[in-house]
Amino acid sequence: MTTSPDRPEADPRAAAWLVAPRAAGVRDALAERGLAARVLAPRDDADGDAYAAWLQAASRGFLDAERTPEQISAARERAGRRRITGVYDPSGPMPDVPVATIGSWIAPLTLPGGAEIPSCAISAVTVAPTHRRRGIARALLEGELREAVAADVPIASLTVSESTIYGRFGFAPAAPSAAWRLDTTRATWIGPVPAGRVDYIPRAAARELLPELHERVRGRIAGEIPVPDAVWDSMAGTRPDAKDPGSVRAVRHQDETGAAQGVALYTVKENHDDFARSSASIVYLIAATDDAYAALWRFFVELDLVGEVRAGELAVDEPLLWMISDQRAATITLGDHHYLRVLDVAAVLEARRYAHAAVIAIELDDPLGLSGGGYVLAVSEDGSASVTMGERHGDAVALALGVEELSAIVLGGVSVATLAAAGRVRCSDVAVASRVFGWHVQPRLSFWY
Template identity: 35%
Template sequence: MDYDLRAQPARATTDADGRSVPDASTERWFQAVAQGFHDARMRPRGLDVAVRAAAADGATLRGAYLTDPPPLDLDPHTPVATFISFDKTLNVGGGRLLPLHMITDVTVRPTHRRRGLLRQMMTTDLTEARDAGLPMAALTVSEGSIYGRFGFGAATWLRHISLDTSRRFGLRDEASGRVEMVDPHACADVVRDVFERFHARERGSVDRPSWYPEWVTGRYDPTSDEPDQRRRAAVHHDGSGTVDGYVSYRVEQDGQGPRQLAIQDLVTASDDAYLGLWQFLAAVDLVENVTFSRAPMEDPLEFALADPRLYSVTRLEDVIWLRVLDVVAALEAREWVQDGSVLLGVRDAMGMAEGTFRVEVRDRRAEVTRSDREPEVVLDVTTLGSLYLGGVTVRTLRRSNRFEGTPDALDRFARLMELPTRPYCVTRY
């Protein structure tokens, strides 16, 4: 069976109500994505949000199309595989934002798997990104066994937590600042501003696709194709009255069971705002449990509680998977805290980051150059992606047999790669 692989931008016209109306090929592409993730067919409002966001992000929509569709095919003009990419930034620590190639909406129709379609789209897309000077690619995954073979390694993780907010709840010290409830549908500008400040300070943060404010504010609910009327929101003001954090949430109830407050998004530009918003959430009446699926791995809330046993971790989730495209640019941009040097050998089955590199760190900055010498430490590009932000240590991966090298070289490499905190990315996409 033959396939035609095509790439296109998101194309649409604007109707009398100001809504984006995609052309036929763009709508078929997005409907194929919905099918791939077992979602309902996209309706006008959902298409409007998706197409406008893709256009704003300058996204490339890739698809695999049958050149000779069989009789009774689902739709000969609909792609049997999809793949979208666009460029944003990644906070790599030290106040630096690295250009980042972001990939999502990867699907292959069940009847066309194991035909090499994903590999062809991925190889073409990553090659174009590397040739355009992008040093790093990223994605989030639905299945953890797929993307390692393309050089991606899990790099950031989140906690899913449950907090008992009954009368036992209390913080060791009263949180500072002031919290006020706001109309969630009217605070898109606040959402953008606070996230921009969070993104600038938090190593591991990736910039958000343009559809995010629509979802955070509840102005679009994918389940109803209308605004989410159950969405609520609050903002935190610092001592000067500046908004430095927000929370978007819903109070839900399963039948006659107890109500539960489910946080949709909580983003802050300060630790005071983080604890202040939690103090507010714990005070919401008629609710004795709050859940949050985007808590940091190093969560100050856990240790700010008078009774830390009110805090439960229900699940750990990998979020951002990184794929190094340019070793020199990526490592020179990274945050470093230890001086030292190592000859690092990188293996890459796709050939994009293959080579030996001398990494020399002085005064928190790295100089990285290619070398013809024998490497002291050898690792796969997937391992480099996992190590890059400090989400896992060399010592841990060493026990997983992820390196080659002498004990002395691996000890030096472990010290060199150390970072003071774990990364935090609050963005799934």
């Protein structure tokens, strides 16, 4: 599946998801609490006020200010790609303003080896502080997962405001991220001298190039999904309601043939006490080739008047660390970032590739009863795998784990050995299982949603 999240009509499953009503289970769970759930149609004029109220509720839930009419109309234009649900309390003083929100869409998720599987990408989960801890989020999230299973979507995904919320639903951090603070007064570039050239380009031109470049690289990086148009617009400052769009600078790398191979967006903050130690924040950096990677990072390491460069949502093993003279110039903070929740074990495990052939008998526990049971994963010498239900004895490596732990290892972001040492899985041969699930490219997701 190669659809963009902003063009779900290209994939029938993604298109059907957008308009699917909420299942009876969700509606019943909310009705027990005197509440009603409704799927909105943001681009339908008849639903105009409902979308504005939904957006205000979601904005309040994330501690943002009230949205202006300009912001609402910019958001509405970009809103077609998600199924958005509002939960309403008819007994309250503002029955048309949701007391809870959720949005989701079907996004192709890259797995180790480059295959894509449809993922139920979830965002905008909020419950009003006046209605918290009554089981509303649970009703919505469990509903979302069960509806994804019914729609044959094998995995769910999200990025989180707090790490403590989603484990109970079977989600686990599968692609970690690294935030860098680089002291460029200490770090000297020792990486290769890349071919090609770096130039400033208008923000709008960068905005045009970014989706195309991301399409080229995302198949190589497990954990990536397409970046929604609204997110590109926020990064490039190309939304009509962007605050201070002129602060975003854009540079492009071209190879010797003139083809664009990388783009970076960044902002700069002056340091009034020491002008030569101003700081630059990289909003997004994408490189489709090694030369583009080296050229763009060299640009930042050598930026005049800048003493510190910050960047987030990087891979945990950036080659950049080996391209600077002083590794201690980099302060790197690791964090949990892309959370996954396996729904269909066979579909997920058969789609990815493996580094080592073996047979693993998996005993999976799923507290929500969506995917638990016995599975036999048989990995061939060519790295492909087949999965059958049932138990297998004999030579198979035994691996007993919960759906959270399976979701954590599915991209190779953490090893079975680490989870075994943490007491999170039981395994009869940790070395073999770690080699099977490990992957040579660390998973990553380059943005938040």
